[in-house]
Amino acid sequence: MALGVLLGNPATSLQCLLLDWNEFDDKGMEELTGGLMNNDTLKVLSLKYPHCLGCTTSIGWQTFAPYLSNPRCSMETLDLSGNEKIGDDGISSIGKAMGVNTTLKWLDLYGSKSVTSIGWHAFSTGLKILAIEELQLYQCSIGDESAFAIVSALAENPSFTSLHMNSSKTITSAGWVWCFQWLLDLKKTSLKTLSLPWKQYY
Secondary structure (H helix, E strand, O other): OOOHHHHHOOOOOOOEEEEEOOOOOHHHHHHHHHHOOOOOOOOOOEEEOHHHHHHHOOOHHHHHHHHOOOOOOOOEEEEEEEEOOOHHOOOOOHHHOOOOOOOOOOOEEEOOOOOOOHHHHHHHOOOOOOOEEEEEEOOOOOOOHHHHHHHHHHHOOOOOEEEEOOOOOOOOOOHHHHHHHHHOOOOOOOEEEEEEEOOOOO
């Protein structure tokens, strides 16, 4: 609650906030988001690897999502690595909010294994028009159709340059063929980096 008040204080000039390995539950996320909604200075936010006992669920992420569509949002880098409980509703809300966001350039969703094809499809709908440049999707439960939905949306985004889908074991060769064929058929794409190794070595 105190952190939320600090973030919402007009005198605050905080630009980077790292909250890794904390126990943010849904109530904590509500307090944090309340402060962020009145903040226009924060550019980097990291909420990666929360302790399992205090993980924010999809309810908390639905509370957080409106911040990304807030006109005052100045966020450029958002790291949500290891938030395994984000779920379909949570990722759908984030994708929808990102569709009108004009500042977010880098997003990491490593290990979002609770998201099904329903969630990934909903998430992809906001990827065509947002300002994002790089998306990290290491070890996510993404299937063939979801991969195609994500790649096809991003490939048409003029701002997007880098996609990392390392260790995507649930995508078959047929799924990759669909993705590569789509990229081949496009007359023009801004995509410059496509990372698909089975294992991350760094």
